[in-house]
Amino acid sequence: MRIVSAIVHGKFExxxxxxxxxxxxxxxxxxxxxxxxxxxxxxxxxxGDAVIxxxxxxxxxxxxxxxxxxxxxxxxxxxxxxxGKIICVGLNYRPHVQESQMQIPSSPVLFxxxxxxxxxxxxxxxxxxxxEQMDYEAELVVxxxxxxxxxxxxxxxxxxxxxxxGNDLSDRGLQFRTGQWLLGxxxxxxxxxxxxxxxxxxxxxxxxxxxxxxxxxxxxxGSNTREMxxxxxxxxxxxxxxxxxxxxxxxxTGTPEGVIVGLPEAERNWLRAGDQTEVAIExxxxxxxxxxxxx
Numbered sequence: 001m002r003i004v005s006a007i008v009h010g011k012f013e014x015x016x017x018x019x020x021x022x023x024x025x026x027x028x029x030x031x032x033x034x035x036x037x038x039x040x041x042x043x044x045x046x047x048g049d050a051v052i053x054x055x056x057x058x059x060x061x062x063x064x065x066x067x068x069x070x071x072x073x074x075x076x077x078x079x080x081x082x083x084g085k086i087i088c089v090g091l092n093y094r095p096h097v098q099e100s101q102m103q104i105p106s107s108p109v110l111f112x113x114x115x116x117x118x119x120x121x122x123x124x125x126x127x128x129x130x131x132e133q134m135d136y137e138a139e140l141v142v143x144x145x146x147x148x149x150x151x152x153x154x155x156x157x158x159x160x161x162x163x164x165x166g167n168d169l170s171d172r173g174l175q176f177r178t179g180q181w182l183l184g185x186x187x188x189x190x191x192x193x194x195x196x197x198x199x200x201x202x203x204x205x206x207x208x209x210x211x212x213x214x215x216x217x218x219x220x221x222g223s224n225t226r227e228m229x230x231x232x233x234x235x236x237x238x239x240x241x242x243x244x245x246x247x248x249x250x251x252x253t254g255t256p257e258g259v260i261v262g263l264p265e266a267e268r269n270w271l272r273a274g275d276q277t278e279v280a281i282e283x284x285x286x287x288x289x290x291x292x293x294x295x
Contacts, residue, residue, distance in 0.1 A: 001055045002196040002285075003162075005041050005120075007075040014041040016059060017196050021069025023062060032057050041080060041197075045145055045161045045247045052199055077120040079164050079197040080143055085249040086113040086191060087239060088168060090181070092254025093227045099262030108230045108238055111181050113252075117191035119289075125189035126292040131171035134271035134291060137255035138213035138221050138279040140206060141166035142232055143197050148245040156233035159245070162197040163206060165279045165287035166252050167213075172261045172270075192279075192289040193250070203283060206232040211256060214278040215271070223256030230254075 002017045008024065014037050016023040025037035033054040035043035044051050061067070090109035091097050097104055119125065127134055145161025168185070169192065175184025203209070206225060213221035230238070235251060260268050271277070273293045280286040 001052070001059055001199045001202070003041060003044060003079060003199070004074075004194070004196045005077045005079050005081050007077060008072050011038060012040060012077070012081065013037040014044055015070070015074065016055065016062075018059065018062065018069070022074050023067070024070045024072070028061065029058050032061075034058055042082075042248055045080075045143065048146065052201070055199075076122070076195055078118050078193040079120075079195070080193065080248055080250055081118065081120075082115060083118065083248050083250045084246050085243070086117070086252070087243070087249070088113060088185065088252040089230065089235060089254040092229050093223060093256040094229060095223065095227060095257035096255060096259065096262065097229070099257045099259070104229060108235060110239070111185060113186045113191045116188050117186050119189045119192050121192070121194035122288050122290070123189065123192060124290045124292040125169060125192070126295040127171060128174070128187050129294050131174060131187065131294060132270065133172040133261075133268075135170045135172055135260045136213055136215065136220070136271065136277045137168035137170060137259055138211055138281070139166040139168050139252045139255050140209060140211060140225055140232075140281055141193055142206070142236070142251040142253060144236075144245045144249040144251070145200070145247055147247065148236060148240040151237050151240040153233045153237035156236035157200065157206075159236060160200045160232075161247065162199045163203045163284060164193055164197045165195070165281050165284050167192040167277060167279050167287060167289055168252050168255060169289070191252075192287055194287050195285050198284055210282040212280045213258065214280070216276055217278075221256055221258035223258075225253075227256060228254060
C-alpha cells in the first residue's frame, strides 16, 4: 500500500493513495480495523502487521467495488510528519565516495537532522541567508515500523514499515565550515520526503532500486541502490547496536554520484532560487522540491 499524510479540512490526516486518488479512513475502514485517519500515520505504523493486513483488505475492497476516491482538497505533507529520529548516512555509494575524493568508509558515517528540516512534496525551501552552495542528494529513506535494539542483520528488514523518497539537501559551505556537518545538513527545510510511504511488501528488495535526481527536468543523478556500500539491513543492524530505533524513525541511506560538490570547482553551478529538484526512486513515485530565496 501507499500512504500519505496531508492537511484535510484544516487538520492533519493519513490517507490511502491509489492510482485513482486518495481515500480517507471512514466507516468502511473502521469496520476492518483500520485506525481513524485523524489519529495520524503514527497509529498505522505502530499497529504493525495487523493494520497492514487490514489496509490490504481495504484496498482490495476499494478495487473490487470500484469505490470512488475522496474529493476533499488535500495538501500533502511529509508522509511521516514528525519522525522521532532522523538518522542520515554519508558516503554510502562507491561512485559518490570516489567523486568526493574520499576513502571508502569502513563503518557507516552517521549524522542527523531534526524536525525543523522536515517538509513534504512540492514545498519551497528558503535557505539561510549565507547559504551559497546549495546541493541536492537523492536518497532512499527507510521508515522503521518496530522497536529495534541490537537487531541481527538477517532479521533487519522485518523491522521496516516502508520506504519513501528523500532529498538530503545540503549547503556545502556551511557543511564544511567546521569539522562537523550538522550546520549544512539540518537547516530548516533540508529534509524533504515523500510523496508517499510504500509499505515494505511493495519493495521486496531495497537493495535493487533505480534512483534518479533531476534538476529543472535534466537528470543529474542516476544509479541503483545495489551500489550502496552498506545495505539497508546492515544499516538497521549497525545503528540499532547503539541507538534504539522506534516506530516512525527514519533513515536517509545515502546518495549516489552526480552531486554538485563532486564536480570540478569551476563547473559547480549551485542550486539557486527558482530551481526545482525531483527525486525519483523505482516504485516510490517522485518528490519535487523548489528552492526559494535566501532568508
